[in-house]
Amino acid sequence: MIQDTLRGTGVALVTPFTKELAVDYNALRKLLDFTVEGGVNYLVVNGTTAESVTTTTAEKAEILQFIKQHVNGRVPLVYGIGGNNTQHVIDTIASTDLNGITAILSVSPYYNKPSQQGIYQHYVMVADASPVPVILYNVPGRTGSNVTSDTTLKLAVHENIIGIKEASGNLEQCMHIAKHKPADFMLISGDDLLTLPMITFGAVGVISVLANAFPEKFSRMVQFGLEHNFTAASELLYDFVDINPLMYEESNPVGVKAVLERFGVSTAAVRLPLVEATSGLKDKLYKLL
Template sequence: MLAENNFLHFKISMTQDIFRGTGVALVTPFKEDLTVDFDGLLKLLDFTISGGVNYLVVNGTTAESVTTTTAEKAEILNFIKEHVADRLPIVYGIGGNSTHQVIETIANTDLDGVAAILSVSPYYNKPSQIGIYQHYLHIANACPVPVILYNVPGRTSSNVTADTVLKLSAHPNIIGIKEASGNMEQCMIIAKHKPSDFLLISGDDLLTLPMITFGAVGVISVLANAFPEKFSKMVQLGLSFDFAPAHQLLNDFVDINPLMYEESNPVGVKALLERFGVCKASVRLPLLEASAGLKDRLNKLI
C-alpha cells in the first residue's frame, strides 16, 4: 500500500510539472455552415504549438463546448490527440451542474492521452460551498486522471471560496485550480495556505503576471490563441522573475483584452484568428460573429 501511495504521489507530481507556463484554451473552428472545421483546427494547433505554448486545453468555455455535440466533442478530442501525439500535454474540459452527469461523461470519455481534466464549478443552480465541495469530491474519486478545479463566478454565478479550494487541495487527485474570480485577495489566500504541490493557475490573461508574483505557475489563456509566441514569452519572463520586459509585453495586451469579451468569448479572439488566416470567425448561436465595429477596432489595434 505504501509503495502504491508513493507511486501515485510521484505520478501526480510529474503531471503537475507539465502545467507550468501557458496553457491555451483552444477555440473550436467552424466553417461558414457551422460544421467543425478540422483544417482550421489543424492550422490552429500548428500556430499555437509553434508559438511556444506549454499545453493545450480542449473543450473549455472558449471552445464553445456548450454548443458542440457529444459526437463532435469526441471527434475533436481524437483529432487533437492524433495530430499532437506527444508534443504537448492535453487538458480536457469536463464539467457541469449535475454531478451525476459529469461522472457519467468522465466514464464515457476516452481519456487515454489526456493529462488532466478541467472541471468548471457547477453553474446556474448555485450550490452551497458544501455542495461544491461534495461535487468535486465525487468527481475526483471517479476520475482516472488528475482534476483541475475551475472557478469563474462571472459565468457560474457562484464563487468557490478560498476555504473550499484549500479543503479540496487535500485530495490526492485534485492538483490545482484555474482561478478566474478576479478576486486577488482570494487568490493570495489560496497561494499562502495551499500545499506546495497544488497549482494556482491564472484564469485571467491580464492578471497572470500579478498572480505569478505570489505563487501562480502560469495561465490558461484566451489571447494565446492569437498571440501564442508573445504571450508565452511574457509568461516565461514572469516565471523567471524578469518583470520589466514581461510588463512591456503585458502593456501590449491591455487595450486588446477587453475586446475579446465585449461581444462574448470567443467572438473577439476568433475575429483575430480570421484576420491572421488561421480559421473563420464563425461562432454558433446564440453567439454571433464579431460585428463590423469590433473587427474594425481590433484591426486598428493590431
C-alpha cells in the same frame, strides 16, 4: 510530477467552424500548429472558449481524437469535463477516452448556485471518479457562484485534485489560496491580464484566451514572469492591455475568433446563441492589430 508539465501557458483552444457552422478540421489543424509551434506549454480542449455547450457529444469525441492524433504528444493535453449535474459529469468522465490526457479541467457547477458544501461534495465525487487528475475551475462571472478560498483549500488536499484555474478576478482570494495551499497544488490564472500579478505571489502560469492568437508573445511574457524578469514581462503585457477587453466585449470567443480570421487561421464563425463579431468590434480589433 504532472504539475511540472502544466507550468507556463496553456491555451484554451477555440473550436473553428466553417461558415456553415460545421467543425473546421483544416482550421483546427492550423490552429494546433500555430499555438504549439508558437511555444505554448499545453493545450486545453473542450473548455468554455471551445464553445463546448454548443458542440455535440459526437463532435466532442471527434475533436478530441483529432487533436490527440495531430498533436502526437508534442505538448500535454487537458480536457474540459464539467457541468451542473454531478452524476452526468461522472458519467461523461466514464464514457470519454482519456488516454493521453494529462488532466481534466472541471468548471464549478453553474446555474444551480450551490452552497459551498455542495460545491465541495460535487468536486470530491468528480475527483474520486476521474482516472486522471482534476483541475478545479472557478469563474463566477459565468457560473453565478464563487468557489471560496476556504473551499478550494479543503479540496486541495484531495490526492486527485492538483490545482485550480482561478478566474474570479479577486486577487485577495487568490493570495489566500497561494498562502495556505499545499506546495504541489497549482494556482493557475484564468484571467490573461492578471497572470503576472498572480505569478508574483505563487501562480504557476495561465490558461489563456489570448494565446490562441498570440501564442509566441504571450508565452514569452509568462516565461519571463516565471523567471522573475518582470521588467521584460511587463513590456509584453502592455501590448495586450488594450486588446484584452475586446476579447470579451461581445462575449468569448467572439473577439479572439475575429482576430484568428484576420490572421488567416480560421473563420470568425460562432454558434448561436453567440453571434459573429460585429463590424464595429472588428474595426476596433483591426486597428489595434
